[in-house]
Amino acid sequence: MIELIHLSKQYTSKAGTLTALSDIDLRIEDGAVFGIIGLSGAGKSTLVRCINLLERPTAGKVLVDGEDLTKVKKKRLLEIRRGIGMIFQNFNLLDQRTVEANVKFPLELVHTPKEEAAARAAELLRLVGLEEKAHAYPSELSGGQKQRVAIARALALSPKYLLCDEATSALDPNTTASILALLKEINQTLGVTIVVITHEMRVVESICTDVAVISESRIVEQGKVSEVFSDPKSEIARELIIPELIRTVRSSGGSKLRLIFDGTTSDMPIISALALTLGVAVNILYADTKNIDGKAYGHMVITLPQEPEKAEAVKKFLTENHVSFREEI
Amino acid sequence: MNLCSRLFGQLGFGGFAVGVWETLYLTFLSTAFAYLIGLPLGILLCVTDAGGVKPIPWLNKAVGFVVNILRSIPFIILMVALIPASRAIIGTSIGNAAMIFMLVIAAAPYVARMVESSVKEVDNGVVEAARSMGATTMQIVLKVLIPEAKPSLIVGAVISTVTVLGYSAMAGTIAAGGLGAIAVTQARPSNAQDVIWLCVALIVVIVQGIQEAGMLLAKKTDRRITARKHKKRRSDAV
Numbered sequence: 001m002i003e004l005i006h007l008s009k010q011y012t013s014k015a016g017t018l019t020a021l022s023d024i025d026l027r028i029e030d031g032a033v034f035g036i037i038g039l040s041g042a043g044k045s046t047l048v049r050c051i052n053l054l055e056r057p058t059a060g061k062v063l064v065d066g067e068d069l070t071k072v073k074k075k076r077l078l079e080i081r082r083g084i085g086m087i088f089q090n091f092n093l094l095d096q097r098t099v100e101a102n103v104k105f106p107l108e109l110v111h112t113p114k115e116e117a118a119a120r121a122a123e124l125l126r127l128v129g130l131e132e133k134a135h136a137y138p139s140e141l142s143g144g145q146k147q148r149v150a151i152a153r154a155l156a157l158s159p160k161y162l163l164c165d166e167a168t169s170a171l172d173p174n175t176t177a178s179i180l181a182l183l184k185e186i187n188q189t190l191g192v193t194i195v196v197i198t199h200e201m202r203v204v205e206s207i208c209t210d211v212a213v214i215s216e217s218r219i220v221e222q223g224k225v226s227e228v229f230s231d232p233k234s235e236i237a238r239e240l241i242i243p244e245l246i247r248t249v250r251s252s253g254g255s256k257l258r259l260i261f262d263g264t265t266s267d268m269p270i271i272s273a274l275a276l277t278l279g280v281a282v283n284i285l286y287a288d289t290k291n292i293d294g295k296a297y298g299h300m301v302i303t304l305p306q307e308p309e310k311a312e313a314v315k316k317f318l319t320e321n322h323v324s325f326r327e328e329i
Numbered sequence: 330m331n332l333c334s335r336l337f338g339q340l341g342f343g344g345f346a347v348g349v350w351e352t353l354y355l356t357f358l359s360t361a362f363a364y365l366i367g368l369p370l371g372i373l374l375c376v377t378d379a380g381g382v383k384p385i386p387w388l389n390k391a392v393g394f395v396v397n398i399l400r401s402i403p404f405i406i407l408m409v410a411l412i413p414a415s416r417a418i419i420g421t422s423i424g425n426a427a428m429i430f431m432l433v434i435a436a437a438p439y440v441a442r443m444v445e446s447s448v449k450e451v452d453n454g455v456v457e458a459a460r461s462m463g464a465t466t467m468q469i470v471l472k473v474l475i476p477e478a479k480p481s482l483i484v485g486a487v488i489s490t491v492t493v494l495g496y497s498a499m500a501g502t503i504a505a506g507g508l509g510a511i512a513v514t515q516a517r518p519s520n521a522q523d524v525i526w527l528c529v530a531l532i533v534v535i536v537q538g539i540q541e542a543g544m545l546l547a548k549k550t551d552r553r554i555t556a557r558k559h560k561k562r563r564s565d566a567v
Contacts, residue, residue: 052461081463092458095553096476106462108472137552150458157462 002028002051002161002195007060009046020046022217024060028210030160033187033194035208035225037240040199043217048163048197052084053077064161082110085154085192089166091146093138099149100125100134106156124152128182144175151182155192162186164196168203176200180207201240205229205292213237229290230262230297231326245299248286249328254303255311256285260324261298270323271302278313280305301328344511349531351506355425355497356535359432360490366437367489370396371444372470378449382456382474383466396438404435404496408503428497428505436493443485451477480551487543491536498532508532 007024010017020043028034038044049055050062053069062069064080072080093102100121107117125131128148138146147167154162164183168176184207187194196208204211204225211229212222215236221228232241239246249256259270271282282302289298304311318325370392376382377389402410411431412422419430451474459473475482498509508528516524 054457054460078463078465081461084461086458086461088454088458090452090454092452092454094455094473094477096479096551105459105472109459109462109464109468139553153462163461 001030001063001065002026002193003061003063004047004050005061005063007047007050007057007062009043009050009055010058019217021050021057024214024219026212026219026222028193028195030193031187031191032210033184033196033208035196035198035204035211036214037198037201037204037211038214039236039240042214044197044199044214045165047214048086048165048195051161051163051195052081052086082106082157083159084161084163085157085159086163086165087147087150087154087167089169091138091143091150091170093146093149093153095138098135098137099130099141102138102149103152103156105153110157120156121152124155127155127186128152142175143171144179147171147175147179148182151179151186155186155190160193162192162194164194164198166197166199169198169200176203177206183207205290213240226262226292226295226297229292230260231324242288242299245286245288245301248301252285252303254306256328257302257304257314257318258326258328259298259300259302259318260326261289261296261300262324268321270318270321271300273321274314274317278310278317280310280314282314345508345527345531348506348508348511348528349535351425351500351510352494352497352508352532352535355428355432355500355505355507356490356494359429359436359497360440360486360493362429362433363436363440363489363493364486366433367440368444370437370441372448372474374441374445375448375474376466376470380453382460382469392441396441399434399438400442404431405499405502407431407435408499412503423504425500425505427503428500431503432493432496435496436489439492440485440489443489444482447478447481447485448474450481480547480553483543483547483550487540487547490539490543494532494536494539 004024004026007021007026008019009021010019012018024047036044036047046055050057051064053062057070060070064084067080069077069080094105097105100118103121103124104117107120112120122131122134125134128151130145130148130152133141133145133149138149141149151162162183167183168179171179180203183194183196186192187207194207196203198204208225210223211225212219213228213232213234213236214220215234220234221232221237228237229241232238245258249258271284275281282305284300284302286301287298288300289296291297304314315325374389374392374396377385377392379386379389381389399407408431411434414434415422415427415430419426421427455477456469456473459469464472497507498513500507501510501512501514508531512525512528515521516528
């Protein structure tokens with residue numbers, strides 16, 4: 001388990017103090033795929049670097065399996081880092097080494113015997129589907145292939161954790177999907193706990209089990225992806241998760257309701273039923289569904305009737321039919 | 330034909346052959362020793378820099394200061410200044426051995442800066458990746474910085490060698506040899522323009538040779554090139 005406790009990071013320079021992270025509390029359970037989402041400049045890259053202490057936090061604790069990384073000796077820190085793999089947006093492969101030699105690199109650092117390292121590299125390249133590229137150089141590979149090599153390299157020392165810093169941001173949508181599928185597979189078959197830093201919704205949507213939303217150096221919302229995504233509460237989370245809905249709500253007047261379908265709602269055609277039962281016409285401003293963890297989650301924005309009593313009746317009807325909703329202004 | 334026979338008549342073919350040989354060995358031996366000192370210094374400058382793998386500001390500033398001082402002294406003045414040091418360390422202040430000593434002292438700080446700039450070209454992200462794998466500072470230097478900077482280091486070595494060759498032309502002033510010494514101490518007093526120009530021509534040929542061979546080596550060792558070239562190289566190797 002990774003725990004960040006009251007973590008803060010400030011950069012001090014002649015120009016003044018810049019706060020990158022402020023009072024961060026996070027708990028990443030073993031086996032999770034934990035997404036940290038935020039706009040660029042929110043502090044998410046600094047946050048992930050605090051987990052393996054590539055950045056030393058100004059205050060707070062970083063507990064990895066109960067051990068506070070900010071307190072351990074240099075030698076122990078290097079050992080702990082070997083149990084935390086990391087991949088990057090720009091892949092960061094060694095250009096002058098072959099694919100195979102890149103994968104062997106972390107093994108060389110711990111003086112793994114040659115035959116053992118070669119066998120391990122072959123095994124890892126098979127896992128990421130690049131056996132036939134073993135003797136190629138990174139400059140001969142596509143972005144997706146480079147990231148696969150980076151993943152194989154990050155897994156070389158059989159880490160318990162894998163940190164992904166915008167790992168798919170430099171890739172096209174199809175390649176992104178295949179890399180995400182690979183990460184999901186690694187999580188499920190090898191049991192590696194994955195921390196994903198991203199600004200892309202679809203990344204969190206497609207592989208994460210938990211999510212934290214970071215904005216202006218702070219965690220503004222966190223929880224299970226299904227909860228946060230079906231009903232984002234903070235302004236920034238809403239803008240990240242349901243941007244079109246927010247735009248629609250803002251661009252139209254009057255009072256509105258946002259209906260949330262969380263996959264458990266009955267198959268009843270709720271809007272038709274509402275219109276027929278109450279005799280009110282509702283205008284649908286926005287509707288969308290998302291597939292999270294195999295379940296369909298939907299949002300719908302409807303305008304409320306002008307008359308207060310009719311508006312109340314609509315809300316009562318929805319409550320009786322177990323549809324959750326929020327009022328939107 | 331006439332020109333050649335007149336030249337060889339004055340100095341002899343052997344005289345020029347010895348000149349070329351002395352120029353080459355003064356240059357390469359001095360450059361090699363300069364790298365023994367300059368390479369570690371350059372890496373130290375890069376690693377201990379504020380944005381380096383292991384920032385040590387005071388050490389960086391101290392080494393940088395010494396390097397800058399040595400680099401700002403014109404070589405001919407440095408030579409004069411180094412006469413007592415040469416006598417103390419080499420046992421003499423004249424001849425090829427003393428010349429090599431002086432060339433090394435002059436070239437090492439230059440080499441250090443060349444190495445520093447090459448090593449700084451290595452992508453910080455790659456260093457970060459190595460750190461994330463628990464690499465020690467020494468492992469980062471030996472397994473990341475130097476191998477990744479290799480093509481650029483070779484280009485730097487070519488430039489350094491040519492610079493040292495230029496300095497070596499002043500060998501005549503302390504009774505050391507080489508083409509520069511022939512031109513300055515033997516040809517100039519008798520105003521043998523053709524001898525001077527033959528020395529110049531030979532130096533041009535040597536510089537071209539070093540330049541071409543070095544660049545070829547740099548290109549051959551660099552793996553950051555197009556796929557087509559790689560396939561060609563690999564099939565050549567097979």
